[in-house]
Amino acid sequence: MSAMTAQQKNELPHTLQNRKAPIYLDYQATTPTDPRVMEKMLPFFSEQFGNPHSRSHFYGWEAEDAVEIAREQVASIIGANPKEVIFTSGATESNNLAIKGVAHFYKDKRNHIVTVVTEHKCVLDSCRHLEQEGFEVTYLPVKENGLIDLDLLRETVTDNTSIVSVMGVNNEIGVIQPLKEIGAICREKGAFFHTDCAQAVGKIPLDVEDMKIDLMSISGHKIYGPMGIGALYVRRRPRVRLVPMINGGGQERGMRSGTLPTPLCVGLGEACAIAEKEMGAENERLRRLRDRMYQSIVGRLPEVYLNGDMDQRIPGNLNISFAFVEGEGLMMGIKDLAVSSGSACTSASLEPSYVLRALGVEVEMAHTSLRIGIGRFTTEEEVDEAVECIIREVERLREMSPLWDMHNEGIDISSIEWAEH
Amino acid sequence: MAYSEKVIDHYEKPRNVGSLDKNDASVGTGLVGAPACGDVMKLQIKVSEDGIIEDAKFKTFGCGSAIASSSLITEWVKGKTIEEAGSIKNTQIAEELALPPVKIHCSVLAEDAIKAAISDYKTKKGA
Amino acid sequence: MTIYLDHNATTPVRPEAAEAVAAALTATGNPSSVHGAGRRARMLVEDAREQVAALVGGRAEDVIFTSGGTEANNLALANAPRGGADGPVFASAVEHVSVLDGTDNVIQVPVDGDGVVDLAELNTCLKDALNRVEGGRALVSVMLANNETGVIQPVDRIAELAAEYDAVFHCDAVQAAGKLAIDFPALGAQMMTLSAHKIGGPPGVGALIVAPGHQATAAIRGGGQERSRRGGTENVPGIAGFGRAAEAAKADLDRLQGLAALRDRMEAEITAAAPDAKIFAKDRDRLATTSCLAMPGVSSETQVMAFDLDGIAVSAGAACSSGKVAPSHVLAAMGVDEDDLKSAIRVSLGWTTTADDIDTFTAAWKGLHARIGGGSLAA
Numbered sequence: 001m002s003a004m005t006a007q008q009k010n011e012l013p014h015t016l017q018n019r020k021a022p023i024y025l026d027y028q029a030t031t032p033t034d035p036r037v038m039e040k041m042l043p044f045f046s047e048q049f050g051n052p053h054s055r056s057h058f059y060g061w062e063a064e065d066a067v068e069i070a071r072e073q074v075a076s077i078i079g080a081n082p083k084e085v086i087f088t089s090g091a092t093e094s095n096n097l098a099i100k101g102v103a104h105f106y107k108d109k110r111n112h113i114v115t116v117v118t119e120h121k122c123v124l125d126s127c128r129h130l131e132q133e134g135f136e137v138t139y140l141p142v143k144e145n146g147l148i149d150l151d152l153l154r155e156t157v158t159d160n161t162s163i164v165s166v167m168g169v170n171n172e173i174g175v176i177q178p179l180k181e182i183g184a185i186c187r188e189k190g191a192f193f194h195t196d197c198a199q200a201v202g203k204i205p206l207d208v209e210d211m212k213i214d215l216m217s218i219s220g221h222k223i224y225g226p227m228g229i230g231a232l233y234v235r236r237r238p239r240v241r242l243v244p245m246i247n248g249g250g251q252e253r254g255m256r257s258g259t260l261p262t263p264l265c266v267g268l269g270e271a272c273a274i275a276e277k278e279m280g281a282e283n284e285r286l287r288r289l290r291d292r293m294y295q296s297i298v299g300r301l302p303e304v305y306l307n308g309d310m311d312q313r314i315p316g317n318l319n320i321s322f323a324f325v326e327g328e329g330l331m332m333g334i335k336d337l338a339v340s341s342g343s344a345c346t347s348a349s350l351e352p353s354y355v356l357r358a359l360g361v362e363v364e365m366a367h368t369s370l371r372i373g374i375g376r377f378t379t380e381e382e383v384d385e386a387v388e389c390i391i392r393e394v395e396r397l398r399e400m401s402p403l404w405d406m407h408n409e410g411i412d413i414s415s416i417e418w419a420e421h
Numbered sequence: 422m423a424y425s426e427k428v429i430d431h432y433e434k435p436r437n438v439g440s441l442d443k444n445d446a447s448v449g450t451g452l453v454g455a456p457a458c459g460d461v462m463k464l465q466i467k468v469s470e471d472g473i474i475e476d477a478k479f480k481t482f483g484c485g486s487a488i489a490s491s492s493l494i495t496e497w498v499k500g501k502t503i504e505e506a507g508s509i510k511n512t513q514i515a516e517e518l519a520l521p522p523v524k525i526h527c528s529v530l531a532e533d534a535i536k537a538a539i540s541d542y543k544t545k546k547g548a
Numbered sequence: 549m550t551i552y553l554d555h556n557a558t559t560p561v562r563p564e565a566a567e568a569v570a571a572a573l574t575a576t577g578n579p580s581s582v583h584g585a586g587r588r589a590r591m592l593v594e595d596a597r598e599q600v601a602a603l604v605g606g607r608a609e610d611v612i613f614t615s616g617g618t619e620a621n622n623l624a625l626a627n628a629p630r631g632g633a634d635g636p637v638f639a640s641a642v643e644h645v646s647v648l649d650g651t652d653n654v655i656q657v658p659v660d661g662d663g664v665v666d667l668a669e670l671n672t673c674l675k676d677a678l679n680r681v682e683g684g685r686a687l688v689s690v691m692l693a694n695n696e697t698g699v700i701q702p703v704d705r706i707a708e709l710a711a712e713y714d715a716v717f718h719c720d721a722v723q724a725a726g727k728l729a730i731d732f733p734a735l736g737a738q739m740m741t742l743s744a745h746k747i748g749g750p751p752g753v754g755a756l757i758v759a760p761g762h763q764a765t766a767a768i769r770g771g772g773q774e775r776s777r778r779g780g781t782e783n784v785p786g787i788a789g790f791g792r793a794a795e796a797a798k799a800d801l802d803r804l805q806g807l808a809a810l811r812d813r814m815e816a817e818i819t820a821a822a823p824d825a826k827i828f829a830k831d832r833d834r835l836a837t838t839s840c841l842a843m844p845g846v847s848s849e850t851q852v853m854a855f856d857l858d859g860i861a862v863s864a865g866a867a868c869s870s871g872k873v874a875p876s877h878v879l880a881a882m883g884v885d886e887d888d889l890k891s892a893i894r895v896s897l898g899w900t901t902t903a904d905d906i907d908t909f910t911a912a913w914k915g916l917h918a919r920i921g922g923g924s925l926a927a
Contacts, residue, residue, distance in 0.1 A: 056862065228615065248650055324482060402461055413456060
């Protein structure tokens, strides 16, 4: 925050200025665009509107220069060469392109893919699609803390594995997978290592050389950049090849055609540059806020459970089960807080989170969980207000909950034969 | 998902939250739903000698619509005969609360809960 | 200030659209989130869907937002009829590269000297396809208006032909939208591509419109957005800007069509001053805002550089390729001879174009022609 001027603070999203608006605690669903990013982007929507592929006039050159600076900024935060960064429409497209693109290119030599049950829907959907095409896919389980078992990975990856896809940071529970160890295993077996780092960039240090990462998906709107833009890192040495999904025009080294949206590229670049510079201090600040929030909640409410590892976790995430209180009902009670009861993609459905289920969290407990995401613009006052609000509502709803009564009477709820409906 | 004003009103100011003595012969208890499905409703009625529901209480684990459905039905059944209470349809609840299609099951649960409470009361009486 | 006459490459963002983008950028929310911030984002997306649908007279629920025209064209081709990727895809030889390269099995249908698709040839293609694959259905992809020459294709006739052979008709309307009145339902196409940054919206967003009853499945998967037809968090600011641009473009349609007067005057003055100048597809139905013309003896590169020094931005062809100025596949398909091919440029007008812009360009063209024009490029 200290790096922001007063004027920039005034330009903060109104939801973050206006204290009557709900407190935004859903930073894993999307983040507000940083005003400093906006400032860099806006001229490219108006006076600097050129098509970066126009080679014949100043407008095009100006746009191309801006795109190339952005490419360097993206490359820098992950220790890559700018030539290895291609722009896409977002992490979903990057994940689709990485997994399907590599699988299709190498299908004659290797037709096995390894991923993890807690990956983002778009990774799992891409893999399922490949399975229908005849590829063999292994979905690795996770341990109770949400992390994969490296020995199991080592046993699973074979000479027939073309790509291993493991996310850097989970979107629901914020846990950090051991990327460096995974990279070493993949390199040893000759499989390409793809990692969905939509939630990891700017939150944990990333270095594609040190971690032996071959492909990495990056999102703009998860790192205080704009929506509609992402990137895919594709290693050049040893070279990773892939079958493009979007053809025509031949932009982005032929791997991704389409006119590059200059303002969005600029926004992603600037967001990366800010994150690279401020990550250390920001993480420290968020860790303090997160711990303050967590300690207050567990200190004052019994029967509260944290989902996912606490140590191997980004500071901006909490995922908590409030036993005997249904998550959606709780969300309605804490309507002054914008939080999520599952990942945003699936939260409109009533199914409990598949990520929590994969950790072995019981369905009934999964129904009681909230994902709380804090970030760059969260203040201590907001954290305190949120804590009071959550505690007040959990206590109120528990008073209304027949399950809470039974628990207090010493009845084991799992021993009851419920008529499932 | 936007809730109707009536759902919000019942959710924020639920009527008749609480418990009745389940061992009392004039009290019928219905417990329906399942934690794994995300809703459990406990609905209790106290019935007078002449078959009129004198009091009704509920406790519900569930979303706002489930809480509102149970709160509403306790209001409706009070003062009714058990036959009248037993003929309340989920569609009436859904309509009153303007429940969206994905929340219709909450009103179904409330109907099941009152039926279960009546049946429990009758069992006790018969026993 | 530079005079910008390359609107077919990209057109400046309209102020209303820029405002909508900026407003959406300052709001926070993932449209799939249940909370208020998420619902407000959802509302922006759904309002924009209405506005984009209205531009082409379609239904909001038939609009699939994508990252741009290229992705939408690829998505259309990926949704060729059952038998899908293996079924025949017939595209005119002057389609955008994102259609011609969109899938491996595109069969090119020739065009005449003005770049208008040869209907008899298309008829033969469809008949042959029907005979070859029993019960097979073809996909026909023909653009509404060409990006390089502005020529308008006989899409009504193409739709009829496609219907006759039970083929699916995809129409790339990226260049036509906002410049021609479009009635998607009446056209009889099953799919139509639009792009925001060609109508004064922001870059990075486009749409595929899909007719009711035509099943479309996702190419980018995961998350279930866009009715499971396109996964990925929606580009909310981009989509909001697209919507506002669509609304503005619709209101501005008459004025844009009125630019034909400026364009025609320019062409008349140029041909009067240089009778050897060639204007492609001059006598056919064309977009009011596009002129593709050759200055004999002066290479396209020389022209665009000379005009750039004069502060005028024009193009030597489509702005898509990776660097060097390659001869246009569109003009080649029209059978334009080598000399003309190498000396053609595209002048494209747009919502910011004034009479002064055109007069300045016309004078610059005539000046350049007088200085170095008239020779032969044959080498």
